[in-house]
Amino acid sequence: MMSIFDNGPHAPCPTPFNMAAHVMRHSAKTPDKIALQVLHPNHSENWTYRDLENAVRGIATGLLDQGAEAGDLVLMRLGNTVDYPLTYLGALAAGLVPVPTSAALTLPEVTRIIGELSPRLIVRDPDVSCPATDNQIEVSQLHAMRGLPAAPYQMGNPERLGYIVYTSGTSGKPRPVAHAHRAIWARQMMFEGWYGLRQDDRMLHAGAFNWTYTMGTGLMDPWTIGATAMIPAAGTMSDTLPSLLAANGATIFAAAPGIYRQVLKGSQPLNLPDLRHGLSAGEKLPAGTQQAWTTATGTPIFEAYGMSECSTFLSGSPLKPAQAGRLGHPQNGRRLAILAPDGPVARGKEGTIAIHKSDQGLMLGYLNAPDETAAKMQGEWFLTGDQGIMFEDDQISYLGRNDDMMNAGGYRVSPIEVEQSFAGALGITALAATEVEVKTDTFVIAAFYTAPTPIGEIVLKAHAAKNLARYKQPRLYIHVDALPMGANGKILRKALRDGFAPIPN
Secondary structure (H helix, E strand, O other): OEOEEEOOOOOOOOOOEOHHHHHOOHHHHOOOOEEEEEEOOOOEEEEEHHHHHHHHHHHHHHHHHOOOOOOOEEEEEOOOOOHHHHHHHHHHHOOOEEEEOOOOOOHHHHHHHHHHHOOOEEEEOOOOOOOOOOOEEEHHHHHHHOOOOOOOOOOEOOOOEEEEEEEOOOOOOOEEEEEEOOHHHHOHHHHHHHHOOOOOOEEEEOOOOOOHHHHHHHHHHHHHHOOEEEEEOOOOOHHHHHHHHHHOOOOEEEEOHHHHHHHOOOOOOOOOOOOOEEEEOOOOOOHHHHHHHHHHHOOOEEEEEEEOOOEEEEEOOOOOOOOOOOOEEEOOOOEEEEEEOOEEOEOOOEEEEEEEOOOOOOOOEEOOOHHHHHHOEEOOEEEEEEEEEEOOOOOEEEEEEOOOOEEEOOEEEOHHHHHHHOOOOOOOOEEEEEEEEEEOOEEEEEEEEEOOOOOOHHHHHHHHHHHOOHHHOOOEEEEOOOOOEOOOOOEOHHHHHHOOOOEOO
């Protein structure tokens, strides 16, 4: 039996269609229901569905009043506030193309993005790095737009460009990933296939507003089904999350594995009477963390695997929990395969996890890069670059990357991008970046470098801070006599990883 999963296509996306209209559809049905709570230690900032839609459509009007037209790009340089999803949906409602970006990006990184995209507008918090341009909308202007008359939703072909997100590329250059409006329609496959999401749920996502994992799982999906989304206010410490979960009646908790580890450092057991289960994504969830959470709370964690090009498509769920050592099942409506260069492998054999090109959640392509997009295809399949095994029961085990991409707190980072940022600087003659395990199940980015003499860590960290977003910056700097090289002259990053022994717990 070959490693192909196909239980029929997901229902087609209706047309005409607008992503923001789809997300805000419950504002007409339950206008007074609380859609969003921003959780502070002693109070919450509450938004009803009516409040959200009024702000979204007011911002749509404001953006159009600035001269933007359907199809124009709107770069988002915003912090961890509700302005982030409001601007995102406001642009979509107006038929504009939002480009959400991490607030952690440095000035050189943002400058490169602006040069590549030439956005019509830049919506910007003055505390977030961004070069001076004459097309910026400040946060104060954005707030005023919330009260403007509502713009009509710009309906159209669900295949048209909806939004752009950036992902790190193996070449070292972050790639703009273009998604269609239909991408939100495809996310409904996660409601049963991962979340077990219901309209009466109160989902607390531990991430910041300006993270794609939070935007999708923590906000867009609960709003699409008519549930209540809860986000901790900026600056919330992980040790306060259990009290926030309990006090606000959270039924689902979503976080990256690192947050679960931090929460579990506190006193146990955790009394969370309303919680049904947790959700994890962004990086591999260690089995020890999962078991410790279940012991402390009496609830399971359901893990999902995905990528910027297609969000999550493989997961455990309340209806189909993952077996030990496996990620879970392909979600119903997906078509997945495990491929070798000559096609699907037999069940139980290792290969590359691949998504069929018909998947409605799959990207339109890398923006203005048809050759790079084509290079990711093998016939009718999009290659994820990750290795896995599909078993007879359709469950899949994840075996890791087939390249040297790193994972930093849920963000994929190219080692080449890190290495290039140090090229020719500080007297460094060569540098290789890779992930290392500093203690069991805890990984950080390390930079191994050669130079005539060791360079002070403060100097190295200062250079990284000027050129790389925080999550891309190495946490360790190790001076070596030489970097291991293969016969073809390429750096053997695996040899560096294997030679770095983890520190015992």
